[in-house]
Structure formats: C-alpha cells, structure tokens
Amino acid sequence: MGNRTLEPFLSAALSAYEMCTPEKPPSCFAVLVGELVEGKALIHGVEFGRNARATEPAATEEYRSTIVPLFGPAYDNQHRGFWCDSTDLLRIQRKADAQGLDILGSVHLHPDWHRIGPPAERGLTISEAPTPMDAYMIGSTSWPVNMICYVERPNQDVHYTLAAWGPAAEAGAPAVRPIPIQFLINAEATPPPSEQAIRSIFADMVHAWSRADAEAFARGFAEDADFTSVRSNHFKGSHEIAAAHSRLFTSVYAGTRLTATVQQVSNPRPDIAIAQVKFGVVDVDGRPARGLGGNPGNTMHAQAVLESRHGHWQIISFMNMVPLHQ
Structure with missing residues (x-):
C-alpha cells in the first residue's frame, strides 16, 4: 500500500487515543479496501463506519452470549470493542464494487492500556499483536488482512507500530498468522482519495x-x-x-x-x-x-x-x- 494510505485512520486513532478515559477505552476502526493480485493484498484506501457495538441487536447478542463468557467481563463495557454498522458496511461494499475493488480487511487501534487503563485492567500487556478476542474476530470474519495499530506514549511523544495478521492458513494451524506489510515508496506523491x-x-x-x-x-x-x-x-x-x-x-x-x-x-x-x-x-x-x-x-x-x-x-x-x- 502507499505510505499515505492509512493517514486518515492514523489521524482518527490519535484523536481517539488522546480523548480516552479509564472508563472509556479508545475505539478506532476502519475497513481496508483494495484488490487481490497474484496472492497479494493491495490496499487502496480505508473507509469508516459507525460503531454499532451497543445498538445493533446481533452485536449485543454476540457480546452477551459469546464474547463476554469467552474473554471476560471487561467486554461488558459497551465502549470496548467495535462492530461496524451493517448499513455502513453495505455502503462500503457497494462503493468498492463500483470501483472494481473489494473489502480486504480492517485496521483497528490498540492503546497501551496496561499503562493508561484502570488498575484492574492492567494485567494484559497490549501491543500490535492480536489479543485472544482479536484472534476470535479474525477467524470469524475470515478477512485476509487484519491490521493492528498499537499507539503508546512512553514519554511525551506518541508512537505507533503496525502489524498485519491473517486467519489460519489450514486446519490445526495457529488461529492467526503474521503478514508482512510493504509500503510503496513512490506513492507519496499520490494524494489520498x-x-x-x-x-x-x-x-x-x-x-x-x-x-x-x-x-x-x-x-x-x-x-x-x-x-x-x-x-x-x-x-x-x-x-x-x-x-x-x-x-x-x-x-x-x-x-x-x-x-x-x-x-x-x-x-x-x-x-x-x-x-x-x-x-x-x-x-x-x-x-x-x-x-x-x-x-x-x-x-x-x-x-x-x-x-x-x-x-x-x-x-x-x-x-x-x-x-x-x-
């Protein structure tokens, strides 16, 4: 992908990070749109959708019946997790179809919650690696590319680290597998959509x-x-x-x-x-x-x-x- 492709997401992620509170974890999610060429995912852009985590019946039921029992009561917090609004997802898919592209995956924010979260939730060290909940969602969607943007402030400066993950390649393999990210150096002159x-x-x-x-x-x-x-x-x-x-x-x-x-x-x-x-x-x-x-x-x-x-x-x-x- 071009080295400016994720700029809108990075800007939104930084804003969400700076606005979070111990009671309200930062949430930032975008859909990756592009094409598969010779086995490689070429990411052309990102699209945003509303978070229906607390409003869409399918989402609230999934969290209540499956996610909270599997991954703990922290996910009872309606501000934790993201569920892309179904109408927005349909809009993104139709727009991609009109451009000859497809939805290839997603990118979402991981904050350094082990530093800035409430004391009771600092036990799990967060990074650009998927949490058990992430691994579950990656397997559920089966999207080929799932990026995690880890944002931290170890001092006065804010840093971010990107990593990409895909679902298991075959039965019996680990739930997720790392995917290398490559940036096109000459893409900087191309303005974002x-x-x-x-x-x-x-x-x-x-x-x-x-x-x-x-x-x-x-x-x-x-x-x-x-x-x-x-x-x-x-x-x-x-x-x-x-x-x-x-x-x-x-x-x-x-x-x-x-x-x-x-x-x-x-x-x-x-x-x-x-x-x-x-x-x-x-x-x-x-x-x-x-x-x-x-x-x-x-x-x-x-x-x-x-x-x-x-x-x-x-x-x-x-x-x-x-x-x-x-």
Whole structure:
C-alpha cells in the first residue's frame, strides 16, 4: 500500500487515543479496501463506519452470549470493542464494487492500556499483536488482512507500530498468522482519495480542540467560509471562526474535548463535497459537557460544504444544529 494510505485512520486513532478515559477505552476502526493480485493484498484506501457495538441487536447478542463468557467481563463495557454498522458496511461494499475493488480487511487501534487503563485492567500487556478476542474476530470474519495499530506514549511523544495478521492458513494451524506489510515508496506523491482527505479535516479539528488551539481548529475553513453556530451566530472567514472559538476555549468550553463522527460524504460535483457530521463535547472525565443554549447532551449535527481549491479541500459553508429532542 502507499505510505499515505492509512493517514486518515492514523489521524482518527490519535484523536481517539488522546480523548480516552479509564472508563472509556479508545475505539478506532476502519475497513481496508483494495484488490487481490497474484496472492497479494493491495490496499487502496480505508473507509469508516459507525460503531454499532451497543445498538445493533446481533452485536449485543454476540457480546452477551459469546464474547463476554469467552474473554471476560471487561467486554461488558459497551465502549470496548467495535462492530461496524451493517448499513455502513453495505455502503462500503457497494462503493468498492463500483470501483472494481473489494473489502480486504480492517485496521483497528490498540492503546497501551496496561499503562493508561484502570488498575484492574492492567494485567494484559497490549501491543500490535492480536489479543485472544482479536484472534476470535479474525477467524470469524475470515478477512485476509487484519491490521493492528498499537499507539503508546512512553514519554511525551506518541508512537505507533503496525502489524498485519491473517486467519489460519489450514486446519490445526495457529488461529492467526503474521503478514508482512510493504509500503510503496513512490506513492507519496499520490494524494489520498477525496473522502479520506475530508475526514482528515474533521479529525484535525478534534485534535486542535483538545489543545484549545483555535487557529489550528479553523485551518480547515476557507478564508471566505460561512460558519453558522447553534445559536444562529454567523462568522465570516477562517479568521472570525478562529477568534470565536478562541473565546469559547477560555469560557464555556474550557477544558472540554470534541468528538466528531463523519456520517456521510457525498460529491454533487468532483470539486464539491457535502459532509454530514455528528459532533459531541465532553468534559475531562468523558461525560457530556453542558454547552451553549442549555444543551446538556451537547450533541450537535453539522452540514459542511467543502470545495477543492488548488488540490486542497476546504470548508466553505458550515451550519451547526442541535437535534430537536434536545
């Protein structure tokens, strides 16, 4: 695969890692899309889907009846584990089919939970190697490529290590087998697909929010962008957007963190994209923070219009909305 293929996933994984709490392990998962050529898996890109671990009946039943009895009560935590939403998986498969590609596997995050998790859960050393639960899932899906991205912070810097695993090659063999990863050096000049680049913009916004860096938060907006807040305030251009968020980071949203789930990206024209994004704001303990306008859940839905300018995607219109039930 190209050495930029996993960039959207790595950005999302870092955001999830920085936002986790002892009660809420970080979760980051993406589907690998590509093709099999002469026995080799060529990964062309990653696609994201929603986590239906706690909402899809088949998932909750699998965890209740099989996974928790096999692998322990830690998996009772609905924030632990990932189950790709079935409608999202179908969407990814159809998109891959239209491109002459296929779903080849997945990549997911392993944090250094033996360092940052609660004391009761530090007994199992986590790495880029599969856990017993991973081995079970690899065997269940039978996808040929299953990557694990181990993220750790042994000091002030964050490091990651990648490894790939496949299901057993034959009966009686170990449950999983290692697969070598090769990167195409000359692939760096090839830009990532538009959807991956767009998702990276929102992942960067999450990362900037965690640092209370208003300038970095506004970097994905065009200089002439229109931003409408949940209170119908209008800000024109990236400079006004940065100034507005700088005030928020030192007042109502001080010390909070942002979550962002890109639910859909469509392209009415090759140079225009519309993104539907679900946002949330949580406090340092991972609990929903009370935000503007008496919105206790602090869940927002945004519609963003993006334009590709000189090969770079930028948000040109952004409207934030609060769901009616809140």
